[in-house]
């Protein structure tokens with residue numbers, strides 16, 4: 638086990654059994670004209686997470702450890718899009734509508750792609766998910782179990798929506814979960830802070846948090 642200094646106490650990371658999870662680092666959330674912008678958000682806030690995620694990807698790849706990317710997107714016929722999700726609120730564009738990066742949040746469109754700096758490498762898992770959480774409708778739990786993965790290290794966007802939902806789903810399924818503080822970001826700084834506090838409170842009720850530098854230091858020392 639590799640000991641990582643974390644909040645609220647040390648996190649024990651088993652080499653090879655801990656997957657790096659990169660949630661929804663898609664152009665639709667990070668670039669202008671996508672889904673995130675259609676909801677009225679300042680997407681530039683999310684850019685700070687890219688470099689820390691790239692550093693973690695390099696570390697996982699150098700060790701041959703499992704990496705899992707997710708993409709929030711829907712089938713082109715929108716058969717996996719609940720009307721409740723499509724019709725919620727008053728966005729500038731709705732899911733499935735044509736935008737500057739193709740149809741919003743639709744698989745195969747340019748906007749659904751992961752940003753080039755974090756493009757998946759050959760052999761890495763890419764999971765398309767119709768919901769905010771990565772387990773709903775994906776069969777992911779069975780795949781992780783078959784691969785012997787017991788620990789999940791979370792990065793990506795947004796902290797309090799898809800990252801937190803996925804981490805809570807994972808915690809309930811028995812995974813030991815760490816979130817990397819500077820490798821996740823939100824459109825709302827106060828929501829990021831609150832999510833991290835909720836996750837780690839009550840003796841790591843959902844999981845642990847650590848910074849990417851601390852995590853990389855622990856990996857390099859092992």
Ligand code: TIU
Pocket residue numbers: 660661666673676709769794795796798799800824
């Ligand atoms: N709106 C928002 O903050 N997030 C999402 O809709 N999806 C993800 O977090 N990926």
